[in-house]
Amino acid sequence: MAATLDTVFSALADPTRRAILAMLLEDDMAVTDVAEPFEMSLAAISKHLTVLTNAGLISQERRGRVKWCKLEPDALREASVWMQGFGMMEGLDLDAFERFLDAELADPSLLEEKE
Amino acid sequence: MAATLDTVFSALADPTRRAILAMLLEDDMAVTDVAEPFEMSLAAISKHLTVLTNAGLISQERRGRVKWCKLEPDALREASVWMQGFGMMEGLDLDAFERFLDAELADPSLLEEKE
DNA sequence: CGGATTGTCAACCGGTTGGTTGAATATGCG
DNA sequence: CGCATATTCAACCAACCGGTTGACAATCCG
Numbered sequence: 129m130a131a132t133l134d135t136v137f138s139a140l141a142d143p144t145r146r147a148i149l150a151m152l153l154e155d156d157m158a159v160t161d162v163a164e165p166f167e168m169s170l171a172a173i174s175k176h177l178t179v180l181t182n183a184g185l186i187s188q189e190r191r192g193r194v195k196w197c198k199l200e201p202d203a204l205r206e207a208s209v210w211m212q213g214f215g216m217m218e219g220l221d222l223d224a225f226e227r228f229l230d231a232e233l234a235d236p237s238l239l240e241e242k243e
Numbered sequence: 244m245a246a247t248l249d250t251v252f253s254a255l256a257d258p259t260r261r262a263i264l265a266m267l268l269e270d271d272m273a274v275t276d277v278a279e280p281f282e283m284s285l286a287a288i289s290k291h292l293t294v295l296t297n298a299g300l301i302s303q304e305r306r307g308r309v310k311w312c313k314l315e316p317d318a319l320r321e322a323s324v325w326m327q328g329f330g331m332m333e334g335l336d337l338d339a340f341e342r343f344l345d346a347e348l349a350d351p352s353l354l355e356e357k358e
Numbered sequence: 359c360g361g362a363t364t365g366t367c368a369a370c371c372g373g374t375t376g377g378t379t380g381a382a383t384a385t386g387c388g
Numbered sequence: 389c390g391c392a393t394a395t396t397c398a399a400c401c402a403a404c405c406g407g408t409t410g411a412c413a414a415t416c417c418g
Binding site: 257284287308 | 407409
């Protein structure tokens with residue numbers, strides 16, 4: 129699917145879909161389990177999941193009766209890069225971010241609150 | 244204006260609006276000048292500008308007849324932080340990332356190459 | 359004043375979105 | 389086989405979106 133900035137951003141514009149993404153951050157889930165916490169029909173959730181799939185933000189793999197949903201965070205990269213063009217991440221180039229990741233992983237106390 | 248993730252992301256979901264933001268990256272502009280390169284009515288652009296204003300992504304200040312549009316890149320921060328929670332933050336807590344952002348913005352030299 | 363420029367408002371229109379319901383389609387299990 | 393489970397499909401609906409046009413308001417200028 130062509131995951132354009134349009135499809136990605138508009139997929140992210142719905143709170144239900146963002147909540148679904150957050151849930152999938154924890155673990156892969158079946159459609160029914162994704163739907164469980166929401167007060168809307170399963171069919172509605174199914175639609176949200178196809179929107180997310182078309183945006184490339186998740187992938188769905190059928191295994192037996194169950195269709196598993198998996199987060200595909202790479203789809204956020206293009207959008208993230210686009211946003212970085214706008215100043216608010218002044219100086220926060222990806223290299224710096226990688227170094228931050230390394231540092232954090234090596235020594236999580238590095239960025240502790242310093243008061 | 245309450246600039247929620249909803250309003251920000253849905254504002255960004257339209258290519259015309261993203262193009263407008265990119266133009267404003269260069270310089271502040273009057274409404275008519277913003278509209279000039281687009282093949283649509285001034286009224287349509289005016290609507291897009293109110294959407295961007297409601298999302299907090301731009302501000303508009305009237306000076307005489309002319310209304311100047313100014314980019315407000317800070318509005319992207321919340322959305323950006325939300326997005327960074329996915330994928331690149333594997334195994335990291337968001338609080339640390341936000342502290343990182345603050346520190347980075349306060350002192351960009353913090354993460355200079357250390358070789 | 360009177361005319362040109364700048365921008366918004368209001369009404370309208372077709373297409374999309376986010377939800378519903380009920381039927382349909384697989385698949386697994388006893 | 390026959391039933392329960394898992395998920396989608398199809399039709400429908402109200403609401404919203406992105407665009408149009410024409411009228412309107414405000415400001416500058418000769």
